[in-house]
Amino acid sequence: MPENADNSPSDAAVVTVVSAFAPGSSLVEAVRSAIGQSSVVVVDDGSPADGSVDATLDAVEGLGARVVRLPRNSGIGAALNAGIRDALADPDTSYVLTMDQDSTLPAGYVAILVSLADEARTAGIRVGSVAPEFAGGLRSNRSGELSGFVLAREPIQSGLLVPRDVLEKLGLLDEALFIDGVDTEYFLRTTQEGARCLVAPGLATGHQLGGTLAVEVLGRSVPVTVASTFRYYYQQRNLVILLRRWARRRPGWAATAVAKHVRHVAITTLLAPGRRARLAELRAGLVDGLRGKTGRRPEPTR
Incomplete structure (x- = not known):
């Protein structure tokens, strides 16, 4: 992980959107890892009525997250889209970071991704997204380099930073896929439009991959x-x-x-x-x- 990382939020307005279904304590840890680095919106994807779920959602609200509850289980694409719409309703939002309920972010994560995106844009690169090098211990696939920046090949959505203008130009995630392949579809759409998906070298998230x-x-x-x-x-x-x-x-x-x-x-x-x-x-x-x-x-x- 890059040096000099702390929990200070970046100057850019970033909203982390966390999708959740029947969440437990891992959601609390996920929100706790992100809340000092960005605003956080948790979208409960129609979890079954359960006292423990309510207690978990109350706990993340207590940490400072905004909670959006969907009336029915609609899939990860729909859940993330609900949070993204909520984030983009604020005109000051510059970036959206998507995250699973079983992921955690290291200190300084958001600031590092935003800095890399800003540097790439200054270098004339159309930035579609920025991903960590490692997720759950697995290394992101690479597709080469451009002007000294490492390019990602099909990054997973958990821990992915997406600029506002990309979301506004390309639209949101494909809800019809429900789950699995949602991130792949967005990657294909993003790169087909000529935007680049970057890798932040050395950066890692905690993530449970099955x-x-x-x-x-x-x-x-x-x-x-x-x-x-x-x-x-x-x-x-x-x-x-x-x-x-x-x-x-x-x-x-x-x-x-x-x-x-x-x-x-x-x-x-x-x-x-x-x-x-x-x-x-x-x-x-x-x-x-x-x-x-x-x-x-x-x-x-x-």
């Missing part, structure tokens, strides 16, 4: 990251949808995306328990993606 299982391979314990079973439906469906939209315009991205997805599915199928349920979700996602279905998956009839 669950990790220890599996035995040739007598050795190997960690395998596995998402919740239902997420495989959205991962498969939304990949198909994005391929249908973007494969001809971005063949390099398409080939890489398919290869990564196939590799992950192969590893989890071979090594992780619960493969039958995951494969069923993948099949359903493939069918619905080919049919062009979007939005929240209907609840199964009983």
